[in-house]
Amino acid sequence: GIQVEQSPPDLILQEGANSTLRCNFSDSVNNLQWFHQNPWGQLINLFYIPSGTKQNGRLSATTVATERYSLLYISSSQTTDSGVYFCAVLAYSGAGSYQLTFGKGTKLSVIP
Amino acid sequence: KAGVTQTPRYLIKTRGQQVTLSCSPISGHRSVSWYQQTPGQGLQFLFEYFSETQRNKGNFPGRFSGRQFSNSRSEMNVSTLELGDSALYLCASSLFRTSGSGETQYFGPGTRLLVL
Numbered sequence: 001g002i003q004v005e006q007s008p009p010d011l012i013l014q015e016g017a018n019s020t021l022r023c024n025f026s027d028s029v030n031n032l033q034w035f036h037q038n039p040w041g042q043l044i045n046l047f048y049i050p051s052g053t054k055q056n057g058r059l060s061a062t063t064v065a066t067e068r069y070s071l072l073y074i075s076s077s078q079t080t081d082s083g084v085y086f087c088a089v090l091a092y093s094g095a096g097s098y099q100l101t102f103g104k105g106t107k108l109s110v111i112p
Numbered sequence: 113k114a115g116v117t118q119t120p121r122y123l124i125k126t127r128g129q130q131v132t133l134s135c136s137p138i139s140g141h142r143s144v145s146w147y148q149q150t151p152g153q154g155l156q157f158l159f160e161y162f163s164e165t166q167r168n169k170g171n172f173p174g175r176f177s178g179r180q181f182s183n184s185r186s187e188m189n190v191s192t193l194e195l196g197d198s199a200l201y202l203c204a205s206s207l208f209r210t211s212g213s214g215e216t217q218y219f220g221p222g223t224r225l226l227v228l
Contacts, residue, residue: 033216041149041200043219086155090210097168098210100145100217102155 002027002091006103013077013110021072021106023087030098031090032063034072037105038083046072046085077110084108114139116205116220124226130191133223137184137205143167144186145210145217146178149200158201161186162209190225198227 003026013019023032034046047054047061049070054061058077063070074081084105093099117136125131137144146158157170161180178188184205190197201224204217 035219041202041222041224043202043204045216045218048216088155093168095168097160099157099160099168099170100210101157102147104154 001093002029002089002101004087004089004101004103006085006087006106008106009104010107011109013108015077015079015110015112017077017110018073018075019077019108021074021085021087021108023070023072023103025068025070025087025089027068027091029065029068029089029091032065032070033088033090033100034061034070035086035088036081036083037086043086074108077108079110079112082108082110116203116218118201118203118220118223120223121221122224122226124228125193126228127193127195129193130189131193131225133188133201133203133225135186135188135203135205135220137186137203138218141205141207141218142184143206143209143215144180144184145204145206146186146188147202147204148172149202149222150196150198155202158188160210167209193227195227198225200224 005024031050051065060073088100088102143162145160160168180186200222202222204219206215
């Protein structure tokens with residue numbers, strides 16, 4: 001099946017710093033989503049981004065499907081940005097079905 | 113519009129027991145997918161239900177099963193619980209069945225299951 005690798009696995013930032021999270025995938029995908037999981041376990045959709053660039057406030061994402069990677073940028077980080085960021089790719093899994101495959105995540109800790 | 117809800121939020125069971133988890137999708141959503149999250153394996157797809165039929169299944173043993181009702185609510189059942197089944201179980205809903213064009217999935221808060 002498709003492999004999804006995220007880097008770095010852990011990241012500690014001072015409040016106000018910027019960061020870039022990376023997601024590499026091993027095969028062509030139909031779509032890609034970024035999620036933020038808060039400390040209580042809730043997964044929040046950040047971006048739905050099969051290709052190109054999107055921005056939402058201090059967050060932006062870029063997917064280069066032909067090169068099989070996506071980047072999530074966080075600018076002016078805040079303590080509320082802490083949590084785990086997951087990349088998930090949508091790929092064909094056979095028998096007319098598609099499913100999301102998640103990376104292992106990047107655990108971000110923003111300290112005041 | 114209310115989000116995805118899951119009940120119960122926390123559960124403690126012993127080995128050998130069975131458990132049933134419930135998921136109510138966002139109103140109007142017809143697809144429900146289930147995922148297991150553990151520290152070792154991360155987030156793994158269990159199965160997807162659409163129009164009361166299982167449409168896709170991940171690589172889990174037959175002890176894991178589910179169903180979907182006519183109102184799109186879904187239940188997941190795990191029989192003969194093992195210690196390794198301790199996990200956060202997440203369900204996600206989307207308007208239509210997961211397809212190649214992609215459909216944003218919205219996740220519930222999860223059920224934390226501890227097997228002793």
